[in-house]
Amino acid sequence: xxxVIVNNLIKTYPxxxxxxxxALNDISFKVNAGExxxxxxxxxxxxxxxxxxxxxxxxxxxxxAFVDGFDVVKDYKEIRKRVGYMPGKFSxxxxxxxxxxxDFFATIFNTSIRENYDLIKDIYVQIAPFKTRRAGxxxxxxxxxxxxxxxxxxxxxxxxxxxxxxxxDAVSRKEFWEMLQQLKKQGITILVSTPYMDEAxxxxxxxxxxxxxxxxxxxxxxxxxxxxxxxxxxxxxNMFGLLQVLRESGLAANSYPFGEYHHVVMKDNISIEExxxxxxxxxxxTVNIQxxxxxxxxxxxxxxxxE
Amino acid sequence: MRTLKFxxxxxxxxxxxxPSIIRMILVMPVIQLILLPLAxxxxxxxxxxxxVDHDHSSYTRQMINKITASGYFQLVGVNSNYxxxxxxxxxxxxxxxxxxxxxxxxxxxxxxxxxxxxxxxxINGTKANLGAAYLQNIxxxxxxxxxxxxxxxxxLNDQPRIEITTASWYNPHMSxxxxxxxxxxxxxLTMVGAFMTSLNIVKEKEIxxxxxxxxxxxxxxxxxxxxxxxxxxxxxxxxxxxxxVARIVxxxxxxGNMVTIYVFAMVYLLAVLGLGxxxxxxxxxxxxxxLIAFFLMMIFVLLGGLYTSIDxxxxxxxxxxxxxxxxxxxxxxxMVVIKGSTLADISRQLLTVAGFxxxxxGWAVLNYKKRM
Numbered sequence: 001x002x003x004v005i006v007n008n009l010i011k012t013y014p015x016x017x018x019x020x021x022x023a024l025n026d027i028s029f030k031v032n033a034g035e036x037x038x039x040x041x042x043x044x045x046x047x048x049x050x051x052x053x054x055x056x057x058x059x060x061x062x063x064x065a066f067v068d069g070f071d072v073v074k075d076y077k078e079i080r081k082r083v084g085y086m087p088g089k090f091s092x093x094x095x096x097x098x099x100x101x102x103d104f105f106a107t108i109f110n111t112s113i114r115e116n117y118d119l120i121k122d123i124y125v126q127i128a129p130f131k132t133r134r135a136g137x138x139x140x141x142x143x144x145x146x147x148x149x150x151x152x153x154x155x156x157x158x159x160x161x162x163x164x165x166x167x168x169d170a171v172s173r174k175e176f177w178e179m180l181q182q183l184k185k186q187g188i189t190i191l192v193s194t195p196y197m198d199e200a201x202x203x204x205x206x207x208x209x210x211x212x213x214x215x216x217x218x219x220x221x222x223x224x225x226x227x228x229x230x231x232x233x234x235x236x237x238n239m240f241g242l243l244q245v246l247r248e249s250g251l252a253a254n255s256y257p258f259g260e261y262h263h264v265v266m267k268d269n270i271s272i273e274e275x276x277x278x279x280x281x282x283x284x285x286t287v288n289i290q291x292x293x294x295x296x297x298x299x300x301x302x303x304x305x306x307e
Numbered sequence: 308m309r310t311l312k313f314x315x316x317x318x319x320x321x322x323x324x325x326p327s328i329i330r331m332i333l334v335m336p337v338i339q340l341i342l343l344p345l346a347x348x349x350x351x352x353x354x355x356x357x358x359v360d361h362d363h364s365s366y367t368r369q370m371i372n373k374i375t376a377s378g379y380f381q382l383v384g385v386n387s388n389y390x391x392x393x394x395x396x397x398x399x400x401x402x403x404x405x406x407x408x409x410x411x412x413x414x415x416x417x418x419x420x421x422x423x424x425x426x427x428x429x430i431n432g433t434k435a436n437l438g439a440a441y442l443q444n445i446x447x448x449x450x451x452x453x454x455x456x457x458x459x460x461x462x463l464n465d466q467p468r469i470e471i472t473t474a475s476w477y478n479p480h481m482s483x484x485x486x487x488x489x490x491x492x493x494x495x496l497t498m499v500g501a502f503m504t505s506l507n508i509v510k511e512k513e514i515x516x517x518x519x520x521x522x523x524x525x526x527x528x529x530x531x532x533x534x535x536x537x538x539x540x541x542x543x544x545x546x547x548x549x550x551x552v553a554r555i556v557x558x559x560x561x562x563g564n565m566v567t568i569y570v571f572a573m574v575y576l577l578a579v580l581g582l583g584x585x586x587x588x589x590x591x592x593x594x595x596x597x598l599i600a601f602f603l604m605m606i607f608v609l610l611g612g613l614y615t616s617i618d619x620x621x622x623x624x625x626x627x628x629x630x631x632x633x634x635x636x637x638x639x640x641x642m643v644v645i646k647g648s649t650l651a652d653i654s655r656q657l658l659t660v661a662g663f664x665x666x667x668x669g670w671a672v673l674n675y676k677k678r679m
Contacts, residue, residue, distance in 0.1 A: 055522045077524065085522040091515035095324050096317065107313040108525045150519070 002066075003158050003189035004031035004054065009063035011049050011212075023049040024060070025212035031191060031205075036184045038203030039193040040296065046212040047193035048088055051162045054191070055085045068157050081109070084156035088163040090143050094136025098127055098146055101135050102153060109154030119186060120149045123179055141172035148179065152188075159183065161192040165199065177202050197297035208300055215303040220296055227294035227302060229253060232272065233261035235288040236279070245282045251275055254305060261290075263298060310525060314533030322537060332503070336495045336545050340552045344487040354438040356380040357392040357401035364412035366453070373449050374405075379441050393426075402428050403438050415453070477562075477646045484557050489640040490613045492549040497607060497633050499545050500576045502600040504538045504583030509596040512587075531672065535580045542576040543569070553644075562647035571639050571653060575660050578632050581667030588674040607633040632663050 009027045012020040023046045031037045039047050052058035054067055056076035065072045070079050092101045102124075106113050117124070127145050130138060135146060144164055151159060161180075165173045177199065180190055192203070200206045201220045208215040208223070216223055234255075236242040243262055246255040251274065254265040266275070272289055279287045294302075322328050356374065360367050375382050383401050386392040395401035406424035408414075415421040425442060429435040478485050511517040520530065546569070553559040561568060582603075590596035609615070610624060611633040617625060628634045635656045642648035650657070 057518060057521055080522055081524045083522065085519070087515060087518050089515045091519040093317070093321065093516055094514065095321050100317070100320065104313065104317050105519075105523070108310055108520070108523045110310070110524075 001033045002030045003033040003035070003068055004029075004037075004191065005064075005066040006030070006050075006054075007064045009050070009053060009065060010061045011046075011053060011058070012061055022212045024053075026063070027212070027214055028063075029207055029214060029217055031189060033189050034184065034187050036180060036190045036192070036202075036204045038200055038206040039191065039209055040195075040197060040200050040206050040300070041193070041209030042195055044211075045209040047195075047209060048162055049212075050209075051085070051160050051191070051193060055083055055160050056080060081154075082157045084151035084154070084159040086147050086151040086159075086161045086164055088166065090147060092135045092143075092147060092150060095134060097132050097134050098138070099131040101146065102149055105150040106153045111154050113153065116153055116155045119155055119183075120152050122182060123152075124149055140168055141175075144168055144172065144176060145179075148176075152183070156188065158189045158191065161190065163193055163195065165194060165196065173199075197295070197300060200296040206296070208296075208303060210300075210304055216299070223296060223299050224294050227299050229268070229302075230266040230272075231292045231294050231298060232264045232266060232275070233258070233290045233292040234264050234275075234279075235261050235286075236284040237286050238284070242279070242284055242287075245279060245284060249275075249278055249282075251278060254301065256301060258297070261292075263292060265298070265302065310529050311532060314525075314529060315536055318533055318537045322541075328503070332499060332541055332545060333548065336492075336499075336549055337552055339495060340488060340491055340549055341556055343491050344484045344557070351434050351437040351441075352379055354380050354434065354441070355383045355395075355400060355402045356442075357384040357386060357395045357404045358382065359386050359389050359392045359404060359406040361387075361409040362407050362411040366412040366415060367407050370407075370446065370449050374442065374445050377441070377445055379438075396426070396428050399428075402431075402434060403442060405442065419454075419457075485559055485645055486641065487613075488553045488557055488559055489644045490637045492546065492553070493633060493636040493640050494604075494608055494611070494613060495549060496542055496546055496572065496576065496636070497579050498600075498604065500538060500542045500579035501583040501586070502596075502604070503541070504534060504580050505586040505590065505596045505600065506593055507538070508534055508584065508587035509590050509593050513592055527672070527675065531584065531675065535584065538580055538583070539573075539576050542580075543572065546572050559644065561644040563643035563649065567643050567648070567650050567653065568640060570650065571636070571643075571657055571660070574657060574664060575632065575636050577664035578660050578667055581664055581669075581671055582632070584671035585667055585674065588671055588676075607631055610634065612637050632660055635660050 007028050009024050010022070011024040012022050015021045025046075027046075027050065039050065041047055049058065053060050054065055054072060056072050056079050059073065067079050068082055070076075070082075072079060093104070096104065102113055106116075113120075123145050127138070127142055127149070130142065135143065138146065148161075148164070151161075165176055168176065173196075180192065181202075184190060194200075203220060205217065205219050206223065207217040216226075218226075234242065234246065239257070239262065243255060243257065246252050246262060246264055251267060251270050252264045253267050255262055257263075264275070272291075276287060276289055279289075358371060360371070371382075371385075374380055380403075384392065384395050386395070389404070389406055392401065392404045392406070396404060404424075404426040406426070408422065408424070411421050411423070423446065425439060427435045427439050508517075511520070550561075550565075550568075586596055586599050586603075590599060606627075610617075610620075610628050611631050612628065613633075617628050617634060617638075620628065639648075639653045639656050642653060
C-alpha cells in the first residue's frame with residue numbers, strides 16, 4: 001500500500017514582472033507505507049513546497065496528492081490528524097519549556113504524553129534533563145530532538161521532516177538518522193528532505209529533485225549503479241590549476257572538486273594512462289589518480305548535466 | 308473545550324513570561340494616564356508679551372498691571388518703539404506685541420474711546436488665537452472698569468447693557484482632566500485590544516509556530532478564541548487599573564454607573580480585538596503590523612474627538628468619525644463619567660459598536676486561513 005501518492009503536482013509562485021517561478025513542475029511519485037523516503041535536492045529545488053502541499057499548508061495549482069489514502073485538498077482535516085510535520089525552521093514556542101511544548105502539542109492532538117510515551121521515549125530521555133528549560137535556550141541538536149518529539153507525540157502514520165539536519169553538527173546528524181531508522185521499525189512512513197547528498201544512502205529510496213522536477217527516483221544503490229562512465233579521483237599539488245587543466249583537456253566529460261580530490265567523469269574510450277600522461281605533460285606535479293565509485297552526488301551532477 | 312482551555316493556559320503562560328508585555332499592559336497605561344492629562348492642556352499660559360508704550364500715563368500703567376496680574380502673560384519687554392518689539396518676536400522671545408499710541412490717556416478721557424494695536428505671532432495658531440482672545444478680554448474688562456469709575460453710578464444706565472453669565476453644566480469647574488482622562492483611557496484600551504492582539508498573532512507567524520500549529524487538527528475558532536479571550540481579559544484589567552488611577556490621582560469618580568462603562572467596554576473590546584485579528588491576517592511581520600497600528604492609531608486619535616471636538620470638524624471628517632470605534636468609546640466614557648448617562652442613553656453607540664464587532668470579526672475570520 002502507498003502512504004503517499006503524488007500525481008502531476010504543479011505549483012508556481014509569482015515572481016517579479018508578472019513572470020512565475022515554477023517551484024514544482026509536474027511531479028509524480030509514490031511512497032510505500034513504512035518506507036524511509038528521501039527527497040534530495042539543493043536549496044530552491046522545491047522540497048519545502050512539496051512538503052507544505054502534502055501537509056495541507058499550501059494548495060497546489062494543479063495535480064492531486066494523497067496522504068494515507070486521503071486527498072490533501074478535500075480531506076485535509078483527516079490528514080492533519082494523522083501526519084507529523086517538522087518544518088525546516090524551528091517552530092516551537094521558544095518561551096515555553098520543553099515539557100510545556102510537548103504537553104501543548106499532545107493536547108491539541110487530543111492525546112497525552114503518557115499515552116504515546118513509548119514512541120518518543122528513546123528521543124525524549126536525551127532531552128529530559130532539560131525539560132524545565134525554555135525551548136529557545138536549547139542547543140541546535142536539542143531543538144531538533146524536541147521538534148521531532150512534538151511531531152511524533154500523536155503517533156502519526158506519516159512523518160514529514162523538512163531539512164531536519166540542516167545546521168546540525170555531524171554527530172547530531174548521525175544520531176538523528178539513527179533515530180529515524182528506529183522510528184521506521186515502528187511502522188511509520190517517513191519522508192525526509194535534505195540538501196546533503198551523503199544522507200541519501202541512509203534512505204530506502206530517494207527522489208532527486210532539481211528546479212521543481214524529479215531527475216531520478218529509486219533505491220540509492222540502484223541510482224549509483226546506473227552511473228555508466230568511468231569515474232576517477234584525481235589529486236595534485238596545485239588543485240586549482242589541476243581543475244583548469246582537466247577542464248581544458250577535452251578528455252573529461254565533466255570534472256568538479258570533491259573533497260580533497262577532484263572527481264573526473266571520463267569520456268568513453270579514454271584510459272587512465274592517457275589522462276596521466278596528459279597531466280604530466282601539462283606540468284602537474286605529484287599527480288595521484290584512482291578509480292572512484294560514484295555516489296549520489298556524482299549521479300546528481302551527471303543527471304543535472306543531462307537535463 | 309479541553310483544547311481551548313489548554314490554548315488559554317499556554318497563552319497566559321507566554322504573556323506572563325514576557326516581562327515586556329506585562330510592562331506594556333500594566334505600567335504603560337498607568338504612566339500615560341498620570342503624565343498625559345497633566346502635560347497636555349488646552350489652557351495657554353506664559354504668553355510672552357512685549358509692550359510698546361508711547362503714552363506712559365497712569366491709565367496705561369493701570370492697564371499693564373491688569374494684564375500682567377492676570378497670570379496668563381509674562382512681560383518680556385517694554386520697548387520704546389515698535390521695531391524693537393518686533394525684533395523680540397523675530398527672536399521668538401515675544402508672542403504678542405501690544406502697542407499703546409501716544410496720548411492714549413488724553414484721547415480716552417476726551418473722546419471716551421482710544422485705539423490700541425495688537426500684533427500676534429501666529430506660528431503656533433492655538434497660542435496666537437487664545438493669547439489674542441485673553442488679551443482682548445482683559446482690555447475689555449479694563450475698559451468697563453474705567454467707564455464705571457466715570458459714570459458714578461447713575462440710577463438708570465445711559466447705555467442699555469447686556470450682561471452674560473455662563474453656567475458650565477456637568478463639568479462646573481471646567482476641569483480639563485475630567486474631560487481628558489476618560490478619553491485617554493479609551494485610547495489605551497484600544498491599543499491593548501487591537502494592537503497587542505495583532506502583534507501577538509503576527510509574532511507566531513514570524514517565528515513559524517503558526518505553521519506547526521496549522522498542521523494540527525486544532526479548530527480555527529479554537530485558535531482564534533484562544534488568542535482573543537486573553538486580550539479581552541487584559542483589556543478589562545487595563546480599564547480597571549485606569550479607573551483606579553483616575554480615582555486616586557485625579558479624584559474622578561464616574562457620575563454614572565460603573566456597570567454601564569464595563570458593559571460598553573466588553574462589547575467595545577470585541578470590536579477592537581476583531582480589528583487586531585484582521586490586521587494580523589494581512590500583516591506578515593511584526594514590523595508591518597506595527598506600522599499599520601501606528602497609521603490607524605493616528606487616525607483614530609485625531610479623528611476620535613480626544614483632542615479636537617468632532618462637532619467642529621468639516622462634514623467629510625465627521626463622516627469618517629462615524630466609522631471610528633474609538634470615537635464612540637471616547638464619547639460614551641465621557642458621557643457616563645461626566646454626565647452620568649445610563650445604558651439607555653448610550654444604546655445607539657452600543658449597538659453601533661456591536662455592529663463593528665460583528666463586521667470586523669466576521670471579516671477577520673473569513674480572511675484567516677490555516678493554509679498559506
